[in-house]
Amino acid sequence: MAISRKALIITAALLSAAVIYFIFSPEQSAWFPKCPTKLLTGWDCPSCGAQRAFHAALHGRFGDALRYNFFLLIGLPYLLAAVVASIGNGRVARWTSTHLLSPRMLWIYIALYCTWWVVRNILGI
Amino acid sequence: MKEYYYIDSTNQRIGPIPGETLPSKGVTATTYVWCEDMGSEWKQAGEVPELRHMFAPQVPPAPSAPGMNSGGYGGARPGAFPGRGTQSGTGYNPGYRPQPQQPGGYQQPQQPGGYQQPGGYQQPGGYQQPGGYQQPGGYQQPGYQQPQQPRQPGYHPLQPQPGYTPPQPPQPGFNPQSPNNMGKPDNYMVWAILTTVLCCLPAGIISIIFASKVDKAWYAGDYAGAQDASNNAKTWAIVSAAVGAVSIIIAILAGL
Numbered sequence: 001m002a003i004s005r006k007a008l009i010i011t012a013a014l015l016s017a018a019v020i021y022f023i024f025s026p027e028q029s030a031w032f033p034k035c036p037t038k039l040l041t042g043w044d045c046p047s048c049g050a051q052r053a054f055h056a057a058l059h060g061r062f063g064d065a066l067r068y069n070f071f072l073l074i075g076l077p078y079l080l081a082a083v084v085a086s087i088g089n090g091r092v093a094r095w096t097s098t099h100l101l102s103p104r105m106l107w108i109y110i111a112l113y114c115t116w117w118v119v120r121n122i123l124g125i
Numbered sequence: 126m127k128e129y130y131y132i133d134s135t136n137q138r139i140g141p142i143p144g145e146t147l148p149s150k151g152v153t154a155t156t157y158v159w160c161e162d163m164g165s166e167w168k169q170a171g172e173v174p175e176l177r178h179m180f181a182p183q184v185p186p187a188p189s190a191p192g193m194n195s196g197g198y199g200g201a202r203p204g205a206f207p208g209r210g211t212q213s214g215t216g217y218n219p220g221y222r223p224q225p226q227q228p229g230g231y232q233q234p235q236q237p238g239g240y241q242q243p244g245g246y247q248q249p250g251g252y253q254q255p256g257g258y259q260q261p262g263g264y265q266q267p268g269y270q271q272p273q274q275p276r277q278p279g280y281h282p283l284q285p286q287p288g289y290t291p292p293q294p295p296q297p298g299f300n301p302q303s304p305n306n307m308g309k310p311d312n313y314m315v316w317a318i319l320t321t322v323l324c325c326l327p328a329g330i331i332s333i334i335f336a337s338k339v340d341k342a343w344y345a346g347d348y349a350g351a352q353d354a355s356n357n358a359k360t361w362a363i364v365s366a367a368v369g370a371v372s373i374i375i376a377i378l379a380g381l
Contacts, residue, residue: 033373050323075322082314094137097340101314106337110330113321 007087022058026051046071046117070125071116078109126175131158132167136344138308144176154180310355312339316362320369328368332361 026032037045049068057065066073078100085097099105119125130140131152142150144160147170152158154171163173170176314336320329335358342350 030379031373031377033369034376034379036368036372036375039372039375047321047323072322075318079315079318079322082318086311086315089138089140101337101340103337103341106333109318109321110333113330 010083018054018058021051021054025055027055043121046113046120047075048120067125070120071113074109074112127160127162129158129160129176131156131170145179147176148179309343310339310352311359312336312355313358313362316366317358320362320365323369328361328365332358332365335361 035045035048038048053065053068053072081096081100085093085101126144128141129144130138133139152170155169157167158170159167171180317332317336335354338354339351342354
């Protein structure tokens with residue numbers, strides 16, 4: 001089945017990523033990917049801090065994780081909704097697809113994303 | 126029995142579910158179904174050999190069903206329907222599907238063909254009168270024969286055709302124009318949102334915008350547009366990933 005194979009690959013990728021982010025700290029290891037926006041402009045992008053946040057969260061420091069990037073509070077659940085809509089084919093997946101991933105909700109998501117981008121650079125968070 | 130997908134009343138693709146459970150899901154002989162053996166074709170359940178028996182009660186309509194006796198509807202069958210029958214197996218030929226499912230559109234083109242070919246029309250019905258008075262071509266008048274033919278009792282057994290009887294509007298979600306007959310194209314929404322969470326680029330936003338257009342275009346009947354949006358969403362997700370990969374390389378080089 002194509003679906004279960006896809007789920008297997010994704011699970012494997014997530015697990016390996018979790019292991020890597022648990023063992024290594026993005027702040028101390030030079031070879032973690034750097035944000036191109038930050039390298040070029042010096043501004044934080046909306047996702048800056050995500051790697052540090054994952055590292056902190058994997059070590060149980062959820063407060064720190066949140067402070068690295070507040071937007072993950074919105075982005076991760078929304079990502080989960082997209083995953084559910086993508087791999088499921090039942091009632092829940094359909095509801096998610098038509099309600100949470102409707103064009104209007106996506107535009108709200110994009111608006112929040114851009115607002116966060118501006119606000120975090122103004123406030124320095 | 127094999128696993129089947131089917132199209133429900135809201136044009137959603139449901140499945141896979143075991144074939145024997147299809148009737149309990151409201152699937153009828155005219156519901157479009159698909160299983161892995163069927164390639165890119167969706168067929169009406171009444172046309173799938175493995176499923177046909179489950180919809181048997183719909184197959185033999187009453188011999189004197191109203192509508193069957195009128196005009197050229199029945200008369201067209203012997204000559205014209207066999208051709209239709211083979212066509213219906215091909216599933217998604219553009220321009221095909223809407224025709225047989227609309228009674229109005231069906232009858233009109235059939236009448237001339239069915240009536241004006243005496244050979245194909247009279248013989249399978251078996252209603253030629255003994256004595257051969259109909260045989261001489263010069264004897265029969267077209268106007269005389271037509272009103273009589275539909276009332277011939279030997280004619281009816283040809284009529285029941287599974288999958289044909291209940292006219293239904295075409296399913297917009299499964300139009301032959303669709304480049305992917307399995308359903309709407311992937312919108313790559315997971316990747317689009319993932320790039321906004323992990324990556325910092327406008328590419329993620331662009332990818333989300335295209336991803337949202339896939340479903341919108343699809344349900345509006347714009348299948349080419351849906352495919353375009355799907356391709357764009359994929360492209361921008363890849364752009365995003367590629368820039369991410371480049372930034373990793375830059376990071377490695379910078380760290381050396």
